[in-house]
Amino acid sequence: MIFALMKKIAVVFFILLSTLSLGQNGVPFFLSLGAKRGFMIAHRPFMEHLIQENTWGYELSFSRQMNDGDYYSTRSNYPLNGFTFEIRNFGYDKVLGFAYSIFKYQNFTLIQTQTNWCLDFKVGTGLTFITKKYDKINNPKNNAIGSHLNAKVAFKLELNKFFKTTHFGIGTELTHFSNGAMQMPNLGLNGVSAYLNFGYNFNQRDFNSEKTKALKRQFDNSYSWILEGIISMSEVYPIPLDAKKYPIFAGRFLFTKPLNRSWNYEIAFDGVYNVSNLHKYFDSSYTAIDVPQLGIYAGLSFNYYRSQFVFGMGYYVLDIINPLGRIYNRVGYRYFFKHNWFGLFNIRANFGKADFFELGLGYKF
Numbered sequence: 001m002i003f004a005l006m007k008k009i010a011v012v013f014f015i016l017l018s019t020l021s022l023g024q025n026g027v028p029f030f031l032s033l034g035a036k037r038g039f040m041i042a043h044r045p046f047m048e049h050l051i052q053e054n055t056w057g058y059e060l061s062f063s064r065q066m067n068d069g070d071y072y073s074t075r076s077n078y079p080l081n082g083f084t085f086e087i088r089n090f091g092y093d094k095v096l097g098f099a100y101s102i103f104k105y106q107n108f109t110l111i112q113t114q115t116n117w118c119l120d121f122k123v124g125t126g127l128t129f130i131t132k133k134y135d136k137i138n139n140p141k142n143n144a145i146g147s148h149l150n151a152k153v154a155f156k157l158e159l160n161k162f163f164k165t166t167h168f169g170i171g172t173e174l175t176h177f178s179n180g181a182m183q184m185p186n187l188g189l190n191g192v193s194a195y196l197n198f199g200y201n202f203n204q205r206d207f208n209s210e211k212t213k214a215l216k217r218q219f220d221n222s223y224s225w226i227l228e229g230i231i232s233m234s235e236v237y238p239i240p241l242d243a244k245k246y247p248i249f250a251g252r253f254l255f256t257k258p259l260n261r262s263w264n265y266e267i268a269f270d271g272v273y274n275v276s277n278l279h280k281y282f283d284s285s286y287t288a289i290d291v292p293q294l295g296i297y298a299g300l301s302f303n304y305y306r307s308q309f310v311f312g313m314g315y316y317v318l319d320i321i322n323p324l325g326r327i328y329n330r331v332g333y334r335y336f337f338k339h340n341w342f343g344l345f346n347i348r349a350n351f352g353k354a355d356f357f358e359l360g361l362g363y364k365f
Helices: 002-019 045-050 071-075 275-279
Strands: 029-041 055-065 080-089 098-112 117-130 149-162 166-178 189-201 224-235 245-258 263-274 293-304 307-319 327-336 341-350 353-364
Touching (some): 055 098, 055 189, 080 117, 149 189
Antiparallel strands (some): 080 098, 098 117, 245 263
């Protein structure tokens, strides 16, 4: 079955090579096919039964190089970004099934040589459909994933050699699959892989590392205020009753100031009203007035074109129910539609255990 699948992916790959005519405008485009092998990580003792055989996967990636002379692209040695389609398993097909993912990734060039070798760090996020999920009758062993639709986060370290029309490379990948507690169970799946890739260059990769006038752009170090509105949902474990989803409403008020052109520090007040917390303790006496959580938060954000990557930690100064502990952390992404308005997607967690996804809009004053 693996060889048949690989054959189909290869056919699609070479059909794309023969039909696409990109790169004629001078912007380098690339198409890559990768094959990976790896293993799963049991990050909880009661998940060790899910670790069976080695994992495998194949991916097809389409990317373009950011060589437009912008400050960020020039300073980062003209990195790549694009989309990847992946099919993979988790080494236990009967219980965990297969995953079909599509995700966007951003490439950061760490090292490049005069002989066209590149060491790149990649960050990718997207959506995954997993064929097997927890079912108390038909699949009770799957205590990691409670829904077919999940989010995927991937981190890669990749070494590539570029020729005029082709490239090849090796890499290692760390992945995490989770539904952000929108449906229980939500322990998630973590894996490590090594992979090989081969690709076609519609145009040559640009290795010009000369700094342009964009680097001399005046640095604006003025502070800003940001307001974020967040909505999400969370599902409570099906004990003693069937699982049920509950809404989450949250807001964040931030003070942010640049450290340099790329990095900012942020200080914020968090407010959360998570209705599911009322139902996380069986036979509790908590009421709606006990639900609000108030936290203080400090973190960093990294600027890249219209995007910001955010991460930091906080502490709940008010958390009466306290289902996961007072210390929390978040990692996420902002995308600015205009100069002031942006969308956001974050994962809020408590020491690695996901609390909920943050989906929302924000405004920068």
